[in-house]
Amino acid sequence: MIRADLGQQLEAFVARLVETGRYTSQSEVLREGVRLIQDREVHIAALDASIARGIEQADAGQTKAAEEVFDRLERKYRDLSNAKA
Template sequence: MISADLGQQLERYVTELVASGRYGSKSEVLREGVRLIQDREAQLMALDAALAQSLAEADAGRGTDAATVFDRLEAKYRAAAGRTPGHGA
Protein backbone atom coordinates (compact mmCIF):
# COMPACT_ATOMS: atom_id res chain seq x y z
CA MET A 1 0.00 0.00 0.00
CA ILE A 2 1.29 3.46 -0.89
CA SER A 3 1.02 6.34 1.50
CA ALA A 4 1.70 9.79 0.06
CA ASP A 5 1.93 13.30 1.48
CA LEU A 6 0.28 15.48 -1.16
CA GLY A 7 0.64 18.74 0.66
CA GLN A 8 -2.27 20.93 1.74
CA GLN A 9 -3.21 22.31 -1.68
CA LEU A 10 -3.39 18.94 -3.47
CA GLU A 11 -5.01 17.24 -0.47
CA ARG A 12 -7.71 19.93 -0.45
CA TYR A 13 -8.27 19.51 -4.19
CA VAL A 14 -8.56 15.73 -3.92
CA THR A 15 -11.05 16.16 -1.07
CA GLU A 16 -13.09 18.61 -3.19
CA LEU A 17 -13.18 16.15 -6.11
CA VAL A 18 -14.51 13.41 -3.85
CA ALA A 19 -17.01 15.75 -2.15
CA SER A 20 -18.33 16.86 -5.55
CA GLY A 21 -19.19 13.26 -6.38
CA ARG A 22 -16.93 13.21 -9.39
CA TYR A 23 -14.85 10.49 -7.73
CA GLY A 24 -15.94 7.96 -5.15
CA SER A 25 -12.79 8.07 -3.06
CA LYS A 26 -9.36 9.62 -2.72
CA SER A 27 -7.91 6.39 -4.08
CA GLU A 28 -9.95 6.78 -7.28
CA VAL A 29 -8.57 10.30 -7.74
CA LEU A 30 -5.00 9.11 -7.27
CA ARG A 31 -5.48 6.10 -9.58
CA GLU A 32 -6.82 8.41 -12.29
CA GLY A 33 -3.84 10.70 -11.79
CA VAL A 34 -1.39 7.82 -12.17
CA ARG A 35 -3.23 6.60 -15.30
CA LEU A 36 -2.94 10.09 -16.81
CA ILE A 37 0.78 10.11 -16.06
CA GLN A 38 1.12 6.68 -17.71
CA ASP A 39 -0.67 7.98 -20.81
CA ARG A 40 1.51 11.09 -20.95
CA GLU A 41 4.70 9.05 -20.53
CA ALA A 42 3.61 6.70 -23.34
CA GLN A 43 2.94 9.71 -25.60
CA LEU A 44 6.35 11.17 -24.76
CA MET A 45 8.03 7.85 -25.53
CA ALA A 46 6.24 7.69 -28.89
CA LEU A 47 7.31 11.26 -29.69
CA ASP A 48 10.90 10.47 -28.71
CA ALA A 49 10.87 7.41 -30.99
CA ALA A 50 9.39 9.40 -33.89
CA LEU A 51 11.96 12.15 -33.38
CA ALA A 52 14.82 9.65 -33.28
CA GLN A 53 13.56 8.03 -36.49
CA SER A 54 13.21 11.41 -38.21
CA LEU A 55 16.70 12.47 -37.16
CA ALA A 56 18.13 9.17 -38.43
CA GLU A 57 16.36 9.66 -41.77
CA ALA A 58 17.65 13.23 -42.01
CA ASP A 59 21.19 12.08 -41.20
CA ALA A 60 20.86 9.49 -43.99
CA GLY A 61 19.81 12.22 -46.43
CA ARG A 62 16.18 11.12 -46.66
CA GLY A 63 14.68 14.34 -45.30
CA THR A 64 12.83 17.17 -47.01
CA ASP A 65 14.39 20.62 -47.04
CA ALA A 66 12.63 23.33 -45.04
CA ALA A 67 11.80 25.48 -48.08
CA THR A 68 9.82 22.63 -49.65
CA VAL A 69 7.94 21.97 -46.41
CA PHE A 70 7.09 25.66 -45.98
CA ASP A 71 5.96 25.93 -49.61
CA ARG A 72 3.59 22.99 -49.10
CA LEU A 73 2.23 24.41 -45.85
CA GLU A 74 1.76 27.83 -47.38
CA ALA A 75 -0.17 26.36 -50.33
CA LYS A 76 -2.27 24.20 -48.00
CA TYR A 77 -3.30 27.12 -45.79
CA ARG A 78 -3.82 29.44 -48.72
CA ALA A 79 -6.21 26.87 -50.23
CA ALA A 80 -7.96 26.38 -46.87
CA ALA A 81 -8.41 30.14 -46.46
CA GLY A 82 -10.05 30.26 -49.88
CA ARG A 83 -12.64 27.67 -48.78
CA THR A 84 -13.75 29.45 -45.62
CA PRO A 85 -16.94 31.54 -45.71
CA GLY A 86 -16.25 35.15 -46.62
CA HIS A 87 -12.93 34.37 -48.31
CA GLY A 88 -13.93 33.54 -51.86
CA ALA A 89 -14.84 30.08 -53.21
Protein backbone atom coordinates in the same frame (compact mmCIF):
# COMPACT_ATOMS: atom_id res chain seq x y z
CA MET B 1 -0.39 -0.57 -0.66
CA ILE B 2 1.15 2.73 -1.63
CA ARG B 3 1.00 5.61 0.80
CA ALA B 4 1.98 9.11 -0.15
CA ASP B 5 2.25 12.45 1.56
CA LEU B 6 0.62 14.86 -0.87
CA GLY B 7 1.02 17.96 1.22
CA GLN B 8 -1.78 20.15 2.51
CA GLN B 9 -2.73 21.79 -0.78
CA LEU B 10 -3.09 18.56 -2.77
CA GLU B 11 -4.77 16.73 0.10
CA ALA B 12 -7.33 19.53 0.36
CA PHE B 13 -7.91 19.36 -3.38
CA VAL B 14 -8.46 15.60 -3.26
CA ALA B 15 -10.82 16.01 -0.30
CA ARG B 16 -12.88 18.61 -2.22
CA LEU B 17 -13.17 16.28 -5.21
CA VAL B 18 -14.55 13.56 -2.95
CA GLU B 19 -16.80 15.91 -0.96
CA THR B 20 -18.40 17.30 -4.14
CA GLY B 21 -19.12 13.80 -5.41
CA ARG B 22 -16.83 14.07 -8.40
CA TYR B 23 -15.03 10.98 -7.09
CA THR B 24 -16.23 8.43 -4.56
CA SER B 25 -12.93 8.07 -2.68
CA GLN B 26 -9.42 9.41 -2.32
CA SER B 27 -8.12 6.21 -3.89
CA GLU B 28 -10.27 6.80 -6.96
CA VAL B 29 -8.79 10.29 -7.35
CA LEU B 30 -5.24 8.97 -7.07
CA ARG B 31 -5.90 6.10 -9.50
CA GLU B 32 -7.24 8.58 -12.05
CA GLY B 33 -4.16 10.76 -11.59
CA VAL B 34 -1.80 7.84 -12.11
CA ARG B 35 -3.75 6.77 -15.24
CA LEU B 36 -3.36 10.28 -16.66
CA ILE B 37 0.37 10.20 -15.98
CA GLN B 38 0.58 6.77 -17.60
CA ASP B 39 -1.20 8.06 -20.74
CA ARG B 40 1.10 11.08 -20.87
CA GLU B 41 4.17 8.85 -20.60
CA VAL B 42 2.93 6.73 -23.52
CA HIS B 43 2.52 9.88 -25.63
CA ILE B 44 5.95 11.16 -24.61
CA ALA B 45 7.53 7.82 -25.56
CA ALA B 46 5.85 7.96 -28.98
CA LEU B 47 7.08 11.52 -29.47
CA ASP B 48 10.62 10.53 -28.45
CA ALA B 49 10.53 7.66 -30.96
CA SER B 50 9.31 9.99 -33.69
CA ILE B 51 12.07 12.48 -32.94
CA ALA B 52 14.66 9.69 -33.00
CA ARG B 53 13.38 8.53 -36.42
CA GLY B 54 13.60 12.09 -37.71
CA ILE B 55 17.17 12.47 -36.48
CA GLU B 56 18.12 9.15 -38.09
CA GLN B 57 16.55 10.27 -41.39
CA ALA B 58 18.37 13.59 -41.23
CA ASP B 59 21.66 11.86 -40.48
CA ALA B 60 21.05 9.59 -43.49
CA GLY B 61 20.47 12.64 -45.70
CA GLN B 62 16.76 11.96 -46.13
CA THR B 63 15.70 15.57 -45.84
CA LYS B 64 14.08 18.25 -47.97
CA ALA B 65 14.99 21.89 -48.14
CA ALA B 66 12.85 24.05 -45.87
CA GLU B 67 11.89 26.27 -48.82
CA GLU B 68 10.48 23.25 -50.66
CA VAL B 69 8.42 22.20 -47.65
CA PHE B 70 7.12 25.72 -46.99
CA ASP B 71 6.17 26.17 -50.66
CA ARG B 72 4.23 22.90 -50.59
CA LEU B 73 2.41 23.88 -47.38
CA GLU B 74 1.62 27.33 -48.74
CA ARG B 75 0.09 25.80 -51.90
CA LYS B 76 -1.88 23.28 -49.83
CA TYR B 77 -3.43 25.87 -47.54
CA ARG B 78 -4.05 28.32 -50.35
CA ASP B 79 -5.90 25.58 -52.26
CA LEU B 80 -7.91 24.73 -49.14
CA SER B 81 -8.79 28.38 -48.65
CA ASN B 82 -9.83 28.76 -52.30
CA ALA B 83 -11.99 25.62 -52.09
CA LYS B 84 -13.94 27.09 -49.15
CA ALA B 85 -14.52 30.42 -50.91
